[in-house]
Amino acid sequence: MANDIILETESLSKHWGGIKALNDISLRFHDRQLHGVVGPNGAGKSTLLNMLCGTLKPSRGCIFHKGEQIDGMKPWKFVRRGIGRSFQKTNIYTVATCLENCAVAAQRRFAGSFNLLASRHTNQRVTEAAEKALHQVGLERRIHTVAAEISYGEQRQLELAMVLATDPCILLLDEPMAGMGHEESQRIIALLDQLKRDYCIVLVEHDMDAIFELSDQLTVLDNGTHLITGTVDEVRNDPRVKEAYLGKDDDAEEEAA
């Protein structure tokens, strides 16, 4: 079991002046598992993802990818290592086609050579990766459609495709279902359920039904601290979690019990 740990944090902390956005967080993320991260607003979820993808440097603590310490490396090195990150806010070029958006993302992973022959080969890899990613998320019929012309739900699917186009092994996803209707959310849930068979997914999401349905492991953060990590059942039944967080929104479940 231990050797399928693909990403690990050790006493990870991020402080801004007096604000302890994240304090002493030690977590293990496994290959081919979906690890949900929840917590009230300001709990430190986005801060965690920003450090896991290298865009934010920890104040203290370490990050290990496949056993190698990677904190302090440049963000593009995280991308090259297969650590892909999506954002809460839509991050696409609306004037470009879906394929072009994914190609720009794929270039972050594959481009980098000034050799002309190599660059032709690179262009082909970039296009192939972009097309594959659009197929993975079910947007194959939208390949040549300008992003401004697809629905909001499809734009969120495109965001996911842009991460997949970087050929990652780890997907760090920040609220991929934000602002979606029920039907669109169901489509993303089905997609993530499929993707977790092949990727390590770290999913930050406020939609608790989705998190409960998808998570193999679930972490609760509260005010920058690590409350618990466990299976969905372990977390739901933990009195600290009920008290600190889930209890507030769990009335329906309490009534049903």
Ligand SMILES: Nc1ncnc2c1ncn2[C@@H]1O[C@H](COP(=O)(O)OP(=O)(O)OP(=O)(O)O)[C@@H](O)[C@H]1O
């Ligand atoms: N650049 C920054 N400078 C100062 N404080 C920050 C910065 N970014 C985040 N914080 C603070 O760190 C804490 C954690 O923020 P973070 O965005 O990680 O929470 P979150 O759990 O993702 O919240 P939400 O669910 O609202 O997105 C908050 O108190 C926030 O105000």
